[in-house]
Amino acid sequence: xxxxxxxxxxxxxxxxxxxxxxxxxxxxxxxxxxxxxxxxxxxxxxxxxxxxxxxxxxxxxxxxxxxxxxxxxxxxxxxxxxxxxxxxxxxxxxxxxxxxxxxxxxxxxxx
Amino acid sequence: xxxxxxxxxxxxxxxxxxxxxxxxxxxxxxxxxxxxxxxxxxxxxxxxxxxxxxxxxxxxxxxxxxxxxxxxxxxxxxxxxxxxxxxxxxxxxxxxxxxxxxxxxxxxxxxxxxxxxxxxxxxxxxxxxxxxxxxxxxxxxxxxxxxxxxxxxxxxxxxxxxxxxxxxxxxxxxxxxxxxxxxxxxxxxxxxxxxxxxxxxxxxxxxxxxxxxxxxxxxxxxxxxxxxxxxxxxxxxxxxxxxxxxxxxxxxxxxxxxxxxxxxxxxxxxxxxxxxxxxxxxxxxxxxxxxxxx
Numbered sequence: 157x158x159x160x161x162x163x164x165x166x167x168x169x170x171x172x173x174x175x176x177x178x179x180x181x182x183x184x185x186x187x188x189x190x191x192x193x194x195x196x197x198x199x200x201x202x203x204x205x206x207x208x209x210x211x212x213x214x215x216x217x218x219x220x221x222x223x224x225x226x227x228x229x230x231x232x233x234x235x236x237x238x239x240x241x242x243x244x245x246x247x248x249x250x251x252x253x254x255x256x257x258x259x260x261x262x263x264x265x266x267x
Numbered sequence: 268x269x270x271x272x273x274x275x276x277x278x279x280x281x282x283x284x285x286x287x288x289x290x291x292x293x294x295x296x297x298x299x300x301x302x303x304x305x306x307x308x309x310x311x312x313x314x315x316x317x318x319x320x321x322x323x324x325x326x327x328x329x330x331x332x333x334x335x336x337x338x339x340x341x342x343x344x345x346x347x348x349x350x351x352x353x354x355x356x357x358x359x360x361x362x363x364x365x366x367x368x369x370x371x372x373x374x375x376x377x378x379x380x381x382x383x384x385x386x387x388x389x390x391x392x393x394x395x396x397x398x399x400x401x402x403x404x405x406x407x408x409x410x411x412x413x414x415x416x417x418x419x420x421x422x423x424x425x426x427x428x429x430x431x432x433x434x435x436x437x438x439x440x441x442x443x444x445x446x447x448x449x450x451x452x453x454x455x456x457x458x459x460x461x462x463x464x465x466x467x468x469x470x471x472x473x474x475x476x477x478x479x480x481x482x483x484x485x486x487x488x489x490x491x492x493x494x495x496x497x498x499x500x501x502x503x504x505x506x507x508x509x510x511x512x513x514x515x516x517x518x519x520x521x522x523x524x525x526x527x528x529x530x531x532x533x534x535x536x537x538x539x540x541x542x543x544x545x546x547x548x549x550x551x552x553x554x555x556x557x558x559x560x561x
Contacts, residue, residue: 170368172367172368172369173365178405178413179365179367180367212388213375213393214389214390214391214393214394214397215390215393215397216394216397217500218397218401
């Protein structure tokens with residue numbers, strides 16, 4: 157079974173900075189309040205989680221790094237676990253899934 | 268302009284009143300406005316007298332009036348985390364210390380209506396804004412995060428078909444920020460490493476801060492330090508946005524370097540600019556997509 161998060165619909169059309177203290181709709185807020193609970197459930201139940209990145213005003217790199225790299229850094233997941241669980245959709249900015257994959261790899265390397 | 272800013276900063280630190288003589292100004296560029304407006308607010312919020320006269324030249328006077336400069340002179344200003352100057356009829360200036368992605372999304376939406384006649388999203392342009400606001404928040408003040416304002420002036424030109432955006436912060440600037448890194452911090456010693464990687468001695472001698480800024484924008488600093496390709500973060504990401512046609516006509520000034528990024532021309536300046544200044548444009552050829560879906 158596939159679970160789905162649509163960032164523009166379920167979180168914000170205007171994703172913001174890296175951390176909560178830097179501004180609204182941060183990557184930290186997204187990860188802690190929405191992404192991590194869903195990722196945790198998906199892993200526990202053996203489901204995949206699809207993240208739709210389309211429909212927003214645009215992303216800063218820190219938001220994406222904190223959200224997805226942060227799953228490895230802050231929640232102890234591995235790159236392999238995330239690769240097995242997460243899939244990304246981005247028709248509007250096709251380079252984003254590749255960038256996110258790089259952030260997750262870097263977070264794993266820097267553990 | 269950099270000499271002018273340096274002189275004003277000196278006077279501000281000495282808390283001396285300033286009167287800016289503008290009557291003989293014949294040409295006022297839009298990128299200069301953000302400087303004039305930000306300086307005015309810094310003086311007035313610090314309760315230091317700041318005033319100026321009207322340019323005789325009608326066009327220069329019109330730009331200043333539209334920007335809200337003269338209205339700003341007449342009202343008291345308190346020190347605040349955010350400012351908005353201008354009535355939204357062509358030139359608007361905003362200032363904040365935090366990352367205001369909703370505000371910049373509105374700026375882009377407003378610009379897109381002027382450029383294309385309907386609201387579009389320009390994700391690459393939004394990324395440029397967010398990277399710059401995040402940079403100012405994280406790096407402009409050596410004492411603490413969010414210690415300095417970023418300023419952005421948005422001017423609609425040529426019947427709205429082109430929108431000029433000037434962004435400035437009066438932080439320490441790119442080079443001072445990098446050179447003040449302590450051992451153990453990311454990018455500590457990065458500039459020296461980049462220079463050390465330059466091939467022969469002649470090239471090494473020629474490798475000044477202008478060359479360093481070119482290298483930073485190309486992602487060479489990230490590659491040098493991490494050994495990995497850059498992931499679109501910070502200044503290289505802004506250059507990448509220019510190359511993807513998400514913005515146009517990008518210029519940057521920081522510390523003693525000025526760069527025309529699209530033309531790949533970087534040069535040393537005589538005077539140090541304490542901060543980072545960027546100018547870019549949005550026009551009808553930049554990448555965009557339909558507005559928000561309900």
